[in-house]
Amino acid sequence: MKTVKTAIASVVAVGLLGGTALAADMPAYTPEPAPAPAPVYDNSGWYLRGDLGWSWTDMSDHLENDDNFTAGGGVGYRFNDMFRADITGDYSGKYDMGPGKYDAWTLLGNGYVDIPWGSLMTPYVGAGLGWGWLNGSNGLDDDDGFTFALMGGVAFNITERVALDVGYRYRNTSIDGPNFQDHSARAGLRFSF
DSSP, X not given: OHHHHHHHHHHHHHHHHHXXXXXXXXXXXXXXXXXXXXXXXXXXSEEEEEXXXXXXXXXXXXOOOOEEEEEEEEXXXXXXXXXXXXXXXXXXXXXXXXXXXXXXXXXXXXXXXXXXXXXXXXXXXXXXXXXXXEEXXXXXXXXXXXXXXXXXXXXXXXXXXXXXXXXXXEEEEOOSSSOEEEEEEEEEEEEEO
């Protein structure tokens, strides 16, 4: 009986040692790393904008109407999903007004109401107040005065930080004689940071 017990103990010992030896030869299990979380866009609310477009005047009295390019830029802040504001500087000209030419410069503080319309586009309306300067030549005097503007358009989200803004603006500058008025079709980019 003692030999049977010794044989069983030997078989168990060999089995344990052999199993340990096999386990040592097995590759270690390494779990796959968890995927990195998607980056979270943290918008500070601030944005820069740049616009290009075409402007046509809407003058009365003795001045003729003309059209020309317009360009502008500015800095703004988005308060929430519906309200934002910016300060813009714009140039338009040289408009041939008959007796002479005008270049128009404006500095405006603008407020906008964005209308939520899904993740791809956002219609908006806006208004601005500020000051305008007209540089006259060939018989037209330089002048400046209070300026207001009305805007409307649609922003198309290209990325989380970049939007294409396509819109219309009416601008009116109070000067001596007939007010300077123009309409503009504009497109530009807004860069959020």
